[in-house]
Amino acid sequence: MSNYSKWNAKQDPRTELHDVLGLTGAEISINHLPAGVGVPFVHSHKKNEEIYIILSGKGTAVLDGETVEFSAGDVIKVAPKAKRQFSAASDSPVSYACIQVREHSLEEYTGADAVME
Numbered sequence: 001m002s003n004y005s006k007w008n009a010k011q012d013p014r015t016e017l018h019d020v021l022g023l024t025g026a027e028i029s030i031n032h033l034p035a036g037v038g039v040p041f042v043h044s045h046k047k048n049e050e051i052y053i054i055l056s057g058k059g060t061a062v063l064d065g066e067t068v069e070f071s072a073g074d075v076i077k078v079a080p081k082a083k084r085q086f087s088a089a090s091d092s093p094v095s096y097a098c099i100q101v102r103e104h105s106l107e108e109y110t111g112a113d114a115v116m117e
């Protein structure tokens with residue numbers, strides 16, 4: 001059995017990597033919104049924070065009623081209970097990755113978790 005999975009980030013509107021890579025510790029989605037289009041719902045979470053990494057384009061996020069502009073290269077962390085909705089700008093499509101993990105669950109990372117050979 002292989003110790004890795006690989007997937008090609010095509011231009012599907014939304015792909016949940018939990019499904020295609022068999023993730024067990026996080027949910028990561030790759031999202032593409034055409035210019036002028038927004039996610040059709042507002043949502044929050046019970047336990048999971050989300051980290052949005054803007055890969056290309058620009059747009060706005062409404063976070064607890066506050067409009068926040070974003071563009072390629074921006075990273076936005078959103079607490080579980082915050083209400084959120086993302087939209088592409090009227091003149092620009094947007095692509096972003098969304099990483100969803102349980103809030104306060106990170107115990108070790110980078111050097112503390114690495115096994116050096």
